[in-house]
Amino acid sequence: MSETKDIRIITRPTKEQIRQAQIDFAPRCTAAGRVNDKETQKMVQYILNFARKHSLFLLAYGTGCGAIEIPATLTSRYDAERLGIRGAATPRQADVLMITGYLSTKTLKRVIRVYEQMQDPKYVVAFGSCTINGGMYFDSYNTIKALDRYIPVDVYIAGCMPRPEAVLKGFAKLQELIQNGNAGNGECYRKNLDWYRANQQKVIKNWDFPDEYNW
Amino acid sequence: MTTQDIIRALNETFELKAEVLHGNQIRVSMHKKQVAPVLLYLKNQWGFIHLDHVSCVDWIEENVFELVYIVYRPQDQLTVLVKTKIHREHPEMENMEGFWPHMRTYQREIREMFGIEFPGFEAPREFILEGWEEIPPMRRDFDTRGYVKRTYTTRPGREDAWSVREYITRRTGEKLPDFARKYSRD
């Protein structure tokens, strides 16, 4: 019994290894590549960030089962509109892309398309355990397991499914990140496009995106 | 109308051995050539107007696919499960999309998920999957975990799919409680 225990713990990666793996996992951009740099943040940026964080237009895209809690979040009991969160119909107008749960590869393609059509600064909020690590679909042949290999993610909300309170908490976190100038990875996505494209093409079999990156 | 009437009628017309499954449900197996006439007969003669379901089961051990057509008669809640077995090598089934409008949907799904061909069925091939290159995924010989391992990247720390409770007890040195041990996989 104790033998197996030791072996298992050794096979498990150390914390350092995990952190290293995380770094490899999703490209992190340097501070200069960010939309705003905290050190050089000026008054204008402060005001702009204040406006940004209080005016979040959610793209109307229910990618998975988490979409069931979005109406609850937006309607009268939880009323996300008091925080400036409201729906937007097309990616051109939207700021926040909510990945509400698992993504099948067919949807992933559309999500990438939609993400690229959004305008900077754009934020991605990933919803539910399945976006983090596949969740209960860890052995499903049709869902991706880790979202940030395909598009950059700002905030993860864990749970299956997260309650509206958790969603609001996630948005609060996003607002905090926006105010500090740490949210919005559109620039980062463009810089590391090759890395993302390689990952995307690995799972999306019928790749028919235009060669040139347009946003 | 009772189940016995239907069983008798099927027996007399097609010389089939039908049996009662549960309550109002009748199960009848036949050769695949007989399925279309039986379904039409049930629909037109006996008023089994509602196609409830079409399903397929992969009996890989016997090397057959079993197709199940479930039809329903709303007047007295009779259900007939029409079953047939087709060979797993080059599986083919008669195209019956004209019988019920949603037969088309079922046939598309079965064609995509099991690779059963319906000659003369002209619906687009891609239905649920997109750009699928492997063997049809619902076949039992398709290894979904292997495919996942080949295709997707999981975040580190979740490769082994451990039992969480077990892991916690081992790390902290606690004793596994009895009720948990009962459900343990070891």
Place this chain on the structure above:
Amino acid sequence: MTGNWLIELTGIVLTALLAFTVGMFYGGLRRKVIARAQNRVGPPVYQNFLDLLKLQGKTTNVTHGLMTHLAPVWVLVAAITALLFIPVLHGGLWFPNFTFKGDLIFLLYLMVMGSLGMALGVGETGNPNGAIGVSRGLSLITGYEIPFVLSLVAIMIQFHTTSLTDLMHYQQATGHWIARENPFAFLAALFSVLGMFHYSPFDIIGAPAELASGPMSEFGGKYLGSLMTGGSIFAFVKLVLITDLFLGGAGHPDAYTGAAGVLLGLVELVIKTFLLYMIPVSIGIVMPRFRTEQAVRFFWRWPLLFGALGIIWAVFWK
């Protein structure tokens, strides 16, 4: 008309700022009122300013060509020009602007300019949703403009003038609102206002559930922000126009003078326009939307009848 260009310029800037501020606040209030009706707290009233600031602060923008690029410009220019030719306050130094240089027929046509420019921009994007939205919008214009013209013609022939200032002057001199002098014309105009605001039940143009916000679907960032600004100013323009036409306008050259007079006039204006604005807003809260042809038919039925009655009233009144 003082002839002093500096004062005129100041007047123009002040008027535009006033319209912008009030229009944006009205938008915020609308959202607040709707939220309250829906059992919610709702966003703060200054939410629209934050939205605008955010949209203008977008770091990337896309456009599909010159007409799309200029579409918000058309809308803004139409809104501000219309504003300048409408007496925001009666009398005074700053707010008449070019009131004497344009009449009602001119205003009627000017107000379409923005829509047409917008439609051209939408057309260039090549988005089928946008084109369908434009087709609906233009059809709807033929619906609500006709009763509006009927009511305008009615009051023109009743008071023998096509000038907005004259009408305001009449109302303030006699103390009788035209809404009272010709109630049918007022009713017809009120119905048209419902259509002009594109709120429910006449919001088929950009219906999100069908067309994904229709004409707006390709506009984002600074373009959407500019459209929003234009829309806010234009909403104010419509409200002031109806107030001036039927509700006596605001401000009085004889009663108030100086800054206090202007301020009092503005307060009166805000109260009147706000009450007027609440009519389409509150109807919008409880109404689903009409289909296009239903909406157009609606305008060609009762409002048209009221307009015709208004003309008959006007003919026999004098």
Place this chain on the structure above:
Amino acid sequence: MIMKTTSERNKQTTLFIGPQHPGITGNMMVKLLVEGDTVVRAETHIGYLHRAFEKLIEQRNWLQSFTLLCRFCVPEPDPMELTYARAVEAIEGREVPPRAKYIRTIVAELARIQSFLLWYGGQAGSAGLYTLGQWTVGDRNYILDLFEDLTGARIYHMYIWPGGVRRDLPKGWADKTRRVLDYLEKRLDDYNRLLFDNAVFQKRAQGVGIIPKDKALEWGVTGPPLKGTGIGNDVRKDEPYCAYGELDFDIPVYEGGDVWARALVRRDEIKQSIRIIRQALDKMPGGSYYNRIPNPMKWRLPAGEAWVKTESVRGEIGFYVVSDGTEKPRRVHLRGAAYTHGISVLEKILPGQNIADVSFILNSLGACPPEMER
């Protein structure tokens, strides 16, 4: 310099309703060919939510599959659990205690009410009346609170198990439920006044999206759309399961087959559900709530098959379950109501309709994409 492909360009416009679209329910796509404002052809495209549940269930044991099952259709997980549990019980021949039957009935009907409240929002929202959606979806939270008290979760409950339910009713839950029902009954009048007394909604809904009565059964229409055509088939009445046989309720039937009739059916169904729950709470028998199953890790079912139907919110759902005598199911195949409503029926009734009505009709049919592709 002459454009050659003149004949090719001269064709209808393609409109994509979905997947990223405010007018779509869930994640699916209706590809429309339109000419002017009229739909010429409609194609439903699904597969955006395909998670291979049926494949995964084959990898899980009989009890583990419940975590997957309830996610078949997001707005109404309980009918799925109920149907599957009944199928498993049918194969095994396991008895369910009467108290569990009543609890199951209550849960199924609560699920029906919350789903209809969501539908109110969708139906009104697709017609531009957002206020109703704000009210009903807000009030839906009261039912979700009840679920939370009962099962510990808001959306996915995993409450109904083979042999009964997972927990007994908590203390005071019945009174709380009665209070919620009283409140809802009061609010329903408000909703109905806002929606059904509205002339614009009447104009929009009447005569739109008609399912012909003589074709309805053949097209596989079930549930409220079927009752809207004037055929009152309902599994709860036809083949009573749980406690439905012992309770008194009516099946609302309306003629017309249009969106309006379907809306009326749903309006009345909520009232019937409230009635059912009240009766079930009053008649609630005592005794065990759970017929204990053996160690689920080692639980084997006898080889066999079962086809079990349940009246869910959008129509009848059925589970075809095959057991080969091992711990894991050989095959679990769901027949959802949306499987016909969302694909073949939708494709049949959309041509000739206005673009403005596409989302409206979709909502009234109750298409649920995750149920179609699983």
Place this chain on the structure above:
Amino acid sequence: MGIIYVLGILIIGALAAFFVDDLNRKWTGPVAMLAGFGAAAAFAFLPGGIVRWRILGFSMHWETDALAGFFAWIVLGLSALALMYSVKYMEGKARQGYFYASFLTSVAGMFGVAVSKDLLSFFIFWEIMTWTSFLLAIYNAYYGVETKGIKYIIFSAIGAYAMLTAIVLALGQYHSLEFSDLMAAGAFRFSSGNWYIPVLLLLGFAVKAAVLPLHVWAPAVYPKTPMSFTAVFSGAMSKMGILGMLLILTGIFRSATGWELTLVRWVLGWLGGLTAAWATLQAIRQNDAKDLLAWSSVAQLGYIVTAVSTGTRLGLMAALYLALLHAAFKGSLFMVAGAVEKQAGTTDFRRISGLIKRMPWTFLTALIAIISLAGIPPLGGFVGKWLLYESLISETHAYFLVILIFFASTSAFLYSYRFLFGLFLGQEEEEAKQITEVSWWMLIPMLALSAVSVVTGMYPGLIFRPAARALESIGLPAGQWDMSILSNVWGNQTDVFTVGSTVGILFVLWALFITFKGKKNTRWLTTKEISTSGEIPAPEDNCTFQRGFFQPFERAVGRLYRSSMDQLWEDIGAALEAFFGFIRKIYTGNAQTYAMYVIIFVVLLILFRNYIF
């Protein structure tokens, strides 16, 4: 003697073009163009003068007074530009000699009509104009054109016979064909006892001016004629009908009271209004740019007819102003249609779209012309609309007619947008990538005509002054006109200069703002990069919305489209067909036979005039 020179240049040009075509096809166009510009120059720089001569006992009287000058300028100016446009437009087409000779002769005919001061020469020129335009209408002798041509010639024949009868009757009654004599004798008054003379003449003019119900030829013929001539056909030739009406009705207008004026205002005014409304509704339904423009021409002529019918200061000014402006913007629009047709091969909206990036200058022309057509400030078309409304409201108190006109003009936004959207906006198709902009020879005339709309938007006085002189020359009230301030009888004003400059300044400011704000981060996308709900349209998916563009509107007016008007038209069509069924037997549908018949009729009338009357 300017008239003789102008006519001479045109006729010689026609002959020269006809023969040069045989020698060297390359030079046909330039020669005709030279003739066109030469005629315009001759008219501009030589004094017009008075020409009188007698032939077969009839006196002919041509004179370039202000009214004639006004219309002659419309004719010569537009024709010169259209001829310039033709040079490249007709390049490579067959039978150019035939085309240019007919074109120039037709221009000569129109010019003659404008300067004629007696009914006989008026009629002769009128007929020259009609024949030659018929020849041009059948120039594109492809399928269906002959029947359309016959429609035109049949309706022209109705008009011609009506006029001829009136002329003979007038001659019999008053023994003179001079307009001034007839006017003095009250021949054109309904109250004169010979009410049929003005009625018959008006009938003849109404055919040319495409007044309901005699308009059916116009939408049939305009699209089939080569576009460079349609510009003149619709822009100038139809105005000859307006000129005729103006001449006939002058007497009634001068009296300014009485039942005759009321009658004219009601009948002609409502006919014009109905024409405008009906043609607008029809234009909205069209799927081809040329058909759309043809119906739109009919609608615009409806406004002008209504404006003429008022007979008041503002109304007549509106008529003359709109006549000129319509020539400008509709001329340029037909030229745009021609340019698109030449480059893309078709003007069917369902087959092309997204030409804006390929043909930007053509689009600019179309944009200006369409804004002017729709009457949106600050371009010239608005002034005409303003004058028309103000005259109807404040002068003739035709309240419900105003609504009808307004309905027509609001609905005109629909087809205006359709024209721009259908040809230039929307998805840019792969096949369209090879299309290029037309040559400057075609662009310059188009842009020049657009410039008229732009300039008159700020300074409508440039037209008001000659128009006022023209009205005064026939003794109608004209009043004082400012350069850019419009005012109605109640004294309300609109200062279009202020409007134009405000709009211009604001437009430039905002355009600069929106261009330079975040300029670096603004991406210019193609029309393929649109948000289509996350899907990528397959190559076979058509994302251009063109078919049934205004279906919601059509459904809203459905009943009107379906039952009443259609039935009316079918009835009229059936009646006409029955009526002309037997005529067709002796009628070959050939221009020569038609000409022969008319000549025989004239000769017979002349020979037996003393016996008949």
